[in-house]
Amino acid sequence: MERPPPDEQLLAASGQDPQQFAPLFDRHAPDIHRYLSRRVDSVADDLLSETFLVAFRQRGSYREAGAGVRAWLFGIATNLVRQHVRAEIRRYRALARLPAPGPIEHDLTERLDAYQLRARIAAALAELNPADRDALLLLAWADLSYLEIAAVQNVPVGTVRSRINRARRLTSAALAIDFAEETT
Amino acid sequence: MNDLTLLRDYGPDADPVAPAALAHARSELDAEIRRARSPRVLARRPRTTVRRTGVRLVGVLAAACVALLAIVLVADRTGPRGAKPSSRPGTVLVAFQVPAFPYSLRPMPAGLEPPTFDYDRGADQGGAFMAHYRAIDQQSVLHVIATHESPSRPTSREDVRVVRDTTFDGHPALLTTIRGSNQVALAWEWSPGQWIEVSGDGRFGTEAAVRAMASRVVAGPQRVTPQVHLAPEGWVLDRFKDGTILTLADPHNRDRTLSVNLKNSMAVDFVQQSYGGHDLQRVSVNGKRADLIKVDQGWALQAPIGDRAFELQAPIDLTAEQVVQLAESVSLT
Numbered sequence: 442m443e444r445p446p447p448d449e450q451l452l453a454a455s456g457q458d459p460q461q462f463a464p465l466f467d468r469h470a471p472d473i474h475r476y477l478s479r480r481v482d483s484v485a486d487d488l489l490s491e492t493f494l495v496a497f498r499q500r501g502s503y504r505e506a507g508a509g510v511r512a513w514l515f516g517i518a519t520n521l522v523r524q525h526v527r528a529e530i531r532r533y534r535a536l537a538r539l540p541a542p543g544p545i546e547h548d549l550t551e552r553l554d555a556y557q558l559r560a561r562i563a564a565a566l567a568e569l570n571p572a573d574r575d576a577l578l579l580l581a582w583a584d585l586s587y588l589e590i591a592a593v594q595n596v597p598v599g600t601v602r603s604r605i606n607r608a609r610r611l612t613s614a615a616l617a618i619d620f621a622e623e624t625t
Numbered sequence: 626m627n628d629l630t631l632l633r634d635y636g637p638d639a640d641p642v643a644p645a646a647l648a649h650a651r652s653e654l655d656a657e658i659r660r661a662r663s664p665r666v667l668a669r670r671p672r673t674t675v676r677r678t679g680v681r682l683v684g685v686l687a688a689a690c691v692a693l694l695a696i697v698l699v700a701d702r703t704g705p706r707g708a709k710p711s712s713r714p715g716t717v718l719v720a721f722q723v724p725a726f727p728y729s730l731r732p733m734p735a736g737l738e739p740p741t742f743d744y745d746r747g748a749d750q751g752g753a754f755m756a757h758y759r760a761i762d763q764q765s766v767l768h769v770i771a772t773h774e775s776p777s778r779p780t781s782r783e784d785v786r787v788v789r790d791t792t793f794d795g796h797p798a799l800l801t802t803i804r805g806s807n808q809v810a811l812a813w814e815w816s817p818g819q820w821i822e823v824s825g826d827g828r829f830g831t832e833a834a835v836r837a838m839a840s841r842v843v844a845g846p847q848r849v850t851p852q853v854h855l856a857p858e859g860w861v862l863d864r865f866k867d868g869t870i871l872t873l874a875d876p877h878n879r880d881r882t883l884s885v886n887l888k889n890s891m892a893v894d895f896v897q898q899s900y901g902g903h904d905l906q907r908v909s910v911n912g913k914r915a916d917l918i919k920v921d922q923g924w925a926l927q928a929p930i931g932d933r934a935f936e937l938q939a940p941i942d943l944t945a946e947q948v949v950q951l952a953e954s955v956s957l958t
Contacts, residue, residue: 450786453803459658466654471642478639485640490650497657536637558635566636581632597870597884599938603920613628 448510455500462500466493469511473518476582480522481529488525492518508585508592515583516593519575526571536563558616565615569608576601577608716942718950721856723871726756728769728821729845734838736761740769742849745864746874756847765827767838772820776801776812793839800832811835851885851935854954857943885955886936891916895927906945910952917945924948931957 446454448465455462473492477485495517503513522529537560566574576594579585587605591598726742740756758767776799779786789800791811798813801824809832810824823839850868863874863882875881895916896905906917908926915928919941926937926948935955939948 453808457803457807462658463651463654466651470647470650474642474646475639478642479637482637482640486643486646486650489642489646490653493650493654494657497654532637555635558631559637562632562636577632581629582636597872597882597886597936597938599882599884599920599923599925600886602922603925606922609628612632616628616631 452500452503452510455497459497462497465496465510465514469514472511472583473514476515476578477518477522479582480532480578481525482532483528484525488518488521491521495521508589512583512585512589512593515579515585519579519593523571523575530567533563533567536560537567561615562612565612568615569611573604573608573611576604577612580605716940716947717858718855718947719858721854721860721873721954723849723852723862723865724754725846725848726754727771727844727846728756728842729847730758730767730769730838730841731843731845732841734758734767734841737767740847741867742847743864743866744849744862746862760827765825765829767823767825767829769842770822770824771815772822773818775799775814775820776810776822793836807831809835811839813839848958850957851887851930852956852958853883853885853951854956855951856883857940881940882938883940883951884936884938886938887930888934888936891927891929891934895925908945908949910949915949915952917948926952928952928955930955 445464448468451461451464455465470489470493474485474489477488477492481488492514496514499517503510508516566578569577572594576590579590579593580587585593587598587601590605591601594601726740737758737760740758743755743757744752746752752773754771756769758769760766776788778788778799787802787804789802791798791800793811793813796813796815798811801810801812802808807830808824808826809830810822811832812820812822815821821839821842823835823842825835825838829835829838849865851871853871853873856873857875859876860873860883861876863872863879865871869887871885873883896903896918904919908915908917910926910928913929915926917924917926919925920938923941924937924939924943924945926939927934928937935952937948937952937955939951943951
């Protein structure tokens with residue numbers, strides 16, 4: 442069975458044959474939507490569409506620079522989220538205020554722990570500065586490497602490390618757990 | 626369970642994507658694609674830049690929708706050779722020279738802007754040095770790439786590349802075209818283990834054009850910016866991008882890096898805005914006031930340079946004095 446062409450080949454070919462861009466949507470749209478939905482669920486559908494329209498229009502200026510097409514798409518999606526940062530923070534703050542579980546079942550302790558964790562995480566995310574939050578969530582939810590994040594944020598990898606370490610320190614403090622430094 | 630795992634498992638949930646939402650987004654993209662395929666839109670080709678990839682030819686030609694002409698050259702390994710990795714503590718700074726792009730076009734084709742340069746040491750540490758010449762009308766770009774690797778060949782029938790064996794200047798060469806496009810690349814072995822690729826599209830997107838441009842490639846170094854004239858002993862150039870970011874790395878640990886990032890001006894609140902670091906020190910770099918702070922895993926320094934500014938990030942095992950020495954060795958020429 443033939444392997445499908447790599448993303449980079451499709452992107453290259455789409456310059457002359459725009460239809461070649463369409464398979465990139467099929468490959469990456471579900472992951473991009475999942476990422477957007479976790480950050481800005483109310484506008485995730487719209488931003489998914491916008492992400493691929495922006496990517497298609499900017500495909501001529503794509504340059505790998507240490508990251509691939511997938512990371513590039515997450516970078517575009519993240520930039521779009523920035524335009525809805527108030528909605529994002531409202532979402533986190535709303536999640537932090539959600540009422541505790543109602544009818545109690547046998548796993549009460551477990552459910553309460555999970556509830557408290559979700560609330561604390563949401564509250565912590567709301568307090569991060571946008572650049573730190575972007576870097577942290579590109580790592581945690583988009584599974585990008587430090588080098589990929591540096592490429593899509595157009596900053597040195599040292600800046601990414603600083604942003605992520607600062608964000609992780611703050612979220613760990615909010616969760617009352619030890620911060621174990623990690624480099625990717 | 627660490628904080629990242631908690632973030633993944635207990636962070637805000639994602640609603641499952643509705644098939645209708647996917648279909649809607651796809652239909653909007655399809656409509657955009659149809660519009661792009663119309664002759665009127667195709668006539669307005671967007672400005673394109675170049676990328677560097679392991680598959681260099683495809684990488685260069687990824688800038689497909691813009692007319693580009695590129696020459697890709699394989700660079701010599703950069704930085705001090707054969708030196709032992711820097712030891713910690715007690716890192717020693719030694720003289721360093723950011724390598725020049727080794728080739729030039731002579732005579733320079735008319736109607737091109739001055740080149741921009743990229744370098745990436747890559748995972749295989751072979752490195753690729755690239756020069757990008759954009760046409761003044763933004764409709765064509767030429768790339769020159771230097772690499773130690775011969776171009777890869779298509780591995781499947783779906784590969785959009787068509788590669789043909791040929792010769793150039795008496796050397797075995799490969800001519801690559803992209804199906805459905807007017808992009809062409811010519812690669813030949815300049816000297817044993819040193820490959821050059823010249824590629825382009827637009828007015829450079831023909832075999833005759835890339836051969837003509839390839840015939841203008843001569844050994845002629847072109848300096849890149851920014852420069853740093855000191856480095857930890859044994860470190861190598863890791864990457865730079867568009868003359869704005871320069872990164873050196875410990876060859877035995879790519880996570881240990883030293884970066885110079887040019888920016889338009891000094892950050893007013895360097896500590897809070899950039900790093901949230903601590904122990905801010907006012908220091909002097911070449912007689913000008915600069916800021917030095919400790920950050921999570923190293924040092925960050927910002928200083929003016931010319932009418933701009935730069936930010937230097939260095940590992941924590943360097944002393945503050947060494948960081949200032951490094952900063953004083955940064956130049957734009």
